[in-house]
Amino acid sequence: MSARSNIPLEYYLAISRAVAGELDFQNVLNRIAESVQTKLLDYDHLDVAIVLPGDSSMHVAFETGLETHWGKNRDTQPNDLSPIRHVLNGKVPHILTGDAWEDERFHFEGACDAPIYDANLHSRMHVPLYVHGKVLGTLNVSSHRKNAYTEEDLAISQNIADLISPYVYALNMSEQARVSALAEGAARGREQSLRVGALRLTEAMEAERQRLGMELHDQTLAELSAVYHQVTRLSEKPDPDPGELGQISDSIAHCISELRGIIENAKPGVLELFGLSQAIEAQLERATIGIDRVVKTLVTDATGDLLDGGPEPIRTAVFRIVQEAVTNAIKHSRCSWITVTLSCTTEHIRIVVANDGDEPAEGWRRSSGGVDNIRVRAALISSKVEFSRNPSGIGSQTNLTIPLSVLSDGPEDTLDFEEPPVAPRRRSGQLEQHMP
Ligand SMILES: Nc1ncnc2c1ncn2[C@@H]1O[C@H](COP(=O)(O)OP(=O)(O)OP(=O)(O)O)[C@@H](O)[C@H]1O
Ligand SMILES: [Mg+2]
Structure with missing residues (x-):
């Protein structure tokens, strides 16, 4: 029998004292786990699953002691594939089982139930963490032994869950606020660099406009002026030289091709x-x-x-x-x-x-x-x-x-x-x- 009957209030208060002032969620969980183990329940695996604040169909698990696939890399998992989906989704008030290997509630098509076998978890208790009447997550306690837990242990687990829920909620919210502040900072940074970039681009376009002006001035205008002078000179002669006319025609053709190049580059x-x-x-x-x-x-x-x-x-x-x-x-x-x-x-x-x-x-x-x-x-x-x-x-x-x-x-x-x-x-x- 793992539960101690007539648990003094002192034992629960030990949990509050252990987590006081601790802001890292994993550390909080480790301290809760220590207090629970020494004073309240025997277990081989303890974890807390938290429903994502931004997507209540997903959760993430934080484990202590034994590591399983559930808590690996803090991957988010769909609630519907969790063996305890009905507690996470608020459909049942808790789950107590004497042997999770045999209990059909944990095994269904697509269920992420491998850790039950891999970590040799038989007896299991799952109770919700409630905040404002909503399921914020679950506290999950498991043992290698079969039939290790009673209704009394389940009640103790629920007491522990009720005690830690507000703390977990507050930590979760502050983590979320930190993440949004980071995201906002990054977005502001991106916006700023885009603004600087757009400014540079405008400057580059202005430089391009000046380059165009210079090209038109130095190449085309200079060549057209030369053509103008040639034509003026020629018009004063009674008998224009065909060779000179040919040169003028070549110059005009050259001007046209340069102009085309400039226009093509610009637009x-x-x-x-x-x-x-x-x-x-x-x-x-x-x-x-x-x-x-x-x-x-x-x-x-x-x-x-x-x-x-x-x-x-x-x-x-x-x-x-x-x-x-x-x-x-x-x-x-x-x-x-x-x-x-x-x-x-x-x-x-x-x-x-x-x-x-x-x-x-x-x-x-x-x-x-x-x-x-x-x-x-x-x-x-x-x-x-x-x-x-x-x-x-x-x-x-x-x-x-x-x-x-x-x-x-x-x-x-x-x-x-x-x-x-x-x-x-x-x-x-x-x-x-x-x-x-
Ligand atoms: N395709 C490429 N292969 C090899 N080196 C490259 C290539 N593209 C860019 N570079 C290198 O990167 C540098 C920066 O390129 P960038 O286009 O910013 O400037 P640029 O071509 O020198 O000048 P601008 O584009 O203002 O006329 C180049 O000077 C060159 O050394
Ligand atoms: Mg370049």
């Missing part, structure tokens, strides 16, 4: 007219023409042009991110190929810009603007960006993950994501044999 016209994949392809072409090495390129789109049906700011942000990743690959990596791959799952669109060149010598934290802008643009569209080595070990990649939810007014309702919506479309086909 992704192809993006609006033909969509993201083609705009990326055009960007790859522009980036690889006129450099001193051959760079092969490939764009693969397995999303069925999903982003083209989404909001325009997202498409533009994605294009800008790919544009900078491609520019960086050309500028810094000495690569011989660049691939841009768009794919989707049921939850995300993934865009990978990969190359086979050198990785940044100083890692990816260093940025002179471009990489930071990529990070900010990704954050502004609630997406994640990662820079890493290619899985093959050669070269590096920029990995953008966009949650489908950001396209909520877009076309995802109409698409079946079980399979890729369309067969991958290969746009620049010369790369197959070099692909990683």
